[in-house]
Amino acid sequence: xxxxxxxxxxxxxxxxxxVFAYNHVSVxxxxxxxxxxxxxxxxxxxxSARIQCESAGGxxxxxxxxxxxxxxxxxxxxxxxxxxxANFQNQILNTQNSQQQTTCPSINKEEIMRSCKxxxxxxxxxxxxxxxxxxxxxxxxxxxxxxxGEKKACEAAGMGAYFVYDINNCPTVECRSSDDSGNIPDFxxxxxxxxxxxxxxxxxxxxxPSEEMFGGMETACIxxxxxxxxxxxxxxxxxxxxxTAEAQIQTPFFSCPAINKMEIADKCKxxxxxxxxSVEGGCEIPVCGKPEESQCPQISEEKMKTCEAGGMKIIPxxxxxxxxxxxxxxxxxxxxxCMKEIxxxxxxxxxxxxxxxxxxxxxxxxxxxxxxxxxxxxEFEEITPEDVSTSEALEIALxxxxxxxxxxxxAEKCASLEKYYQSKGNEDKSRIFNKCSAIFNSxxxxxxxxREILKQDPLTKESLTEAKVKVKELKNVLKQVxxxxxxxxxxFEEIKVxxxxxxxxxxxCFDNCLKSCSECTFTPEGGVQASVFGLENGKCLxxxxxxxxxxxxxYGEFMKCRMTNFAAGFSGKKFDECTGPMAEKMRExxxxxxxxxxxxPQ
Amino acid sequence: MKLSVIILIVLILAAxxxxxxxxxxxxxxxxxxxxxxxxxxxxxxxxxxSSLDEVDRLLG
Numbered sequence: 285x286x287x288x289x290x291x292x293x294x295x296x297x298x299x300x301x302x303v304f305a306y307n308h309v310s311v312x313x314x315x316x317x318x319x320x321x322x323x324x325x326x327x328x329x330x331x332s333a334r335i336q337c338e339s340a341g342g343x344x345x346x347x348x349x350x351x352x353x354x355x356x357x358x359x360x361x362x363x364x365x366x367x368x369x370a371n372f373q374n375q376i377l378n379t380q381n382s383q384q385q386t387t388c389p390s391i392n393k394e395e396i397m398r399s400c401k402x403x404x405x406x407x408x409x410x411x412x413x414x415x416x417x418x419x420x421x422x423x424x425x426x427x428x429x430x431x432x433g434e435k436k437a438c439e440a441a442g443m444g445a446y447f448v449y450d451i452n453n454c455p456t457v458e459c460r461s462s463d464d465s466g467n468i469p470d471f472x473x474x475x476x477x478x479x480x481x482x483x484x485x486x487x488x489x490x491x492x493p494s495e496e497m498f499g500g501m502e503t504a505c506i507x508x509x510x511x512x513x514x515x516x517x518x519x520x521x522x523x524x525x526x527x528t529a530e531a532q533i534q535t536p537f538f539s540c541p542a543i544n545k546m547e548i549a550d551k552c553k554x555x556x557x558x559x560x561x562s563v564e565g566g567c568e569i570p571v572c573g574k575p576e577e578s579q580c581p582q583i584s585e586e587k588m589k590t591c592e593a594g595g596m597k598i599i600p601x602x603x604x605x606x607x608x609x610x611x612x613x614x615x616x617x618x619x620x621x622c623m624k625e626i627x628x629x630x631x632x633x634x635x636x637x638x639x640x641x642x643x644x645x646x647x648x649x650x651x652x653x654x655x656x657x658x659x660x661x662x663e664f665e666e667i668t669p670e671d672v673s674t675s676e677a678l679e680i681a682l683x684x685x686x687x688x689x690x691x692x693x694x695a696e697k698c699a700s701l702e703k704y705y706q707s708k709g710n711e712d713k714s715r716i717f718n719k720c721s722a723i724f725n726s727x728x729x730x731x732x733x734x735r736e737i738l739k740q741d742p743l744t745k746e747s748l749t750e751a752k753v754k755v756k757e758l759k760n761v762l763k764q765v766x767x768x769x770x771x772x773x774x775x776f777e778e779i780k781v782x783x784x785x786x787x788x789x790x791x792x793c794f795d796n797c798l799k800s801c802s803e804c805t806f807t808p809e810g811g812v813q814a815s816v817f818g819l820e821n822g823k824c825l826x827x828x829x830x831x832x833x834x835x836x837x838x839y840g841e842f843m844k845c846r847m848t849n850f851a852a853g854f855s856g857k858k859f860d861e862c863t864g865p866m867a868e869k870m871r872e873x874x875x876x877x878x879x880x881x882x883x884x885p886q
Numbered sequence: 887m888k889l890s891v892i893i894l895i896v897l898i899l900a901a902x903x904x905x906x907x908x909x910x911x912x913x914x915x916x917x918x919x920x921x922x923x924x925x926x927x928x929x930x931x932x933x934x935x936s937s938l939d940e941v942d943r944l945l946g
Contacts, residue, residue: 608939644932653932671946680944687937694930696912701923704914720927752945755938762935769928 434604437627548572549666563662563753564792573665587612602654604629622650634658642766657767659796662756667748681738688731695724712776716768722822723765723800726851730758733852754852757799761851764800795853798824811835812866824850828866840865 502512549559552572560573591598591612599618601609604627613621624645631641639658645651672680698721705713737751771779787793787806794806797816801824806814811832817825823846830836843866845859859870914920 642928642932644929653929653936655932655935665946667946672944676944680941683937683941683944687934687941690930690934690937694927694934697923697927697930700913701920701927704920707913708917717924748945752942755942755945759935759938759942762931762938766928766931766935769924769931772924 433625434627434629437601437604437623437625559666560663561666561749561753563756568749568753570666571663573663599623599650600652600654602627602630602651606630606633606656619648619650622648623654624649624651626651626654630656639763639767640770642770655763655766657763657770659760659763660756662753662760664752664756666745667752668745669743669748672743672748677738677743681735684731684735684738688728688735691724691728691731695721695728698724712774713772715776716772716779718822719801719819720765720768722819722824723761723851725822726824726847726849727758727761729849730754730761730851733849734758757853758851760796761799768800798826798847799851799853801847801850810839812839820846823848823861826862830866838869840867840869843867843870 548570552559552570555572557572560571562569562571588598588610594612595615596612597615597618599611599613599622601611601623603609611621626641626643634641634656637656637658639656641654641656643651643654698717702714702717702721705711705717734751734754737747737754740747768779787797787804789806789808791806791808794804794814794816797804797806801816801819803818804816808814811830812828812835813831814826814828817827819825826845826847827842828845829842830839841864843859843862843864845862845867847861849861859867859874862870914923
């Protein structure tokens, strides 16, 4: 009897163990649902529209669309006299704004129209917030709906919307901090921007620095041995000073310029430009940056903390120029004030840069995350240990720990998907997720390396710079993964991640190629050829060989590298995952290279 | 008696091992589940990018 009971007990224990082990999965709360907002019709100034249409000889009518909103249309208008009629149906005027008394600028439209036609350009009238603006352009300009949307996006983010004219004479919107926040440069307040047309609008105009002040900068730049030039940014011409240095070839894989960083930094400071660190192909090169005022607005950490402490919610925004911004709002206002559309201009810019936009909205249609997959230039201002407080260092360490775990989880998810598609015989998707998993694993190792750097006590300028470079490089690696995942329905071979193929002697191209372990070749000067062959058991396979007798003598015949931490690119590589005579030589050369300033990280 | 107990203990251990390996594997079972998992990974990448943005900002 006892034996029987024991048997039954153990049998049930067996069943329980199986069920527990099989079903023991982690539960993750992914969000909550809030009711969808009520659809509101845009407010139309019907009377104004009617007058405008009839004055152009058109027939005005209104009708109700499928959503119950009133739409106006203007038929048979005279296009010669009124080309702006094409945008007629898009005259969406914000209800809130229409309630306020708006003062429209006094513009001689007739005269502008005459001179425009005389120049053979296209004339049109755009209505922006109840006021008509004449547009004389040689190409298709964005309509009032686009401009209005961008203006609202700026304002929603607590920024001022500034209208400037681009090279085609088309109006375009720029977001800037308002005068109150002190972000408009002093020099800008003194002068009127040369890009602006000769009429004023009922919102602040963008003001560019006067070219008169460039003279002093140019003299100082040249006197310090730099090359002076101007660069267009946000519709303004901005001064730039570049200090070049002759590249010194150190090894076939590293050709960082032998430069004196301190000297360049001093020179930038002398001529009043901020010092920035630019990183390309594993080389850190100091450059003189743009004036602070022309950069993306600084996000105030303090303001964000005050916002959260006050029980308010932070709304993320992306401005039309791609700058990220935040707005603090009451919890119940979040739904109505959040970003629901990606700014057209940012999306176009992202596409031009070779990327695409990824956006994620919550159940209410509020965009909670938006990323452009185009590679970002690694450029940032010098960091000093004083810039990072102890509490911030702790916050970074905790965040990185969390990120490292998430990388590992994402790698596992990709590995599971790889197995699934392998079992289904879908080779393309299996390869995509294999790559995704390997990149995540490698990126996780990089996070570990960053944490180690930040553990140093005290933190130095060099360690902080190294950590910052690695974080920025990882951001670009993530963009590659995002690009890969957004294109997962395409054949694997067709998905180009940044740059692939023949990199020639472009070290930066090869470095990027290695970071995503994409197949490519690199032929640096010195008779060496290197090729990345892709992933092999989760490791990135790279082979380099000397193609000339001289190179064989100098660098050794060949080396074969199986890299686990390929996401780091060549920066920080010690060739410790490489074998062959060339690897030995490279390690030796790297030791000798440490004395050079401007070389790759030690 | 002893033999049956040993067999059962071995079975329990085998069940535990099998169950745990199933849990770790977490391979999607259907096309729909795979598509959902892929979508989740994409969202994770977006979140990770935001986290790195924040670390970048905190680093000055």
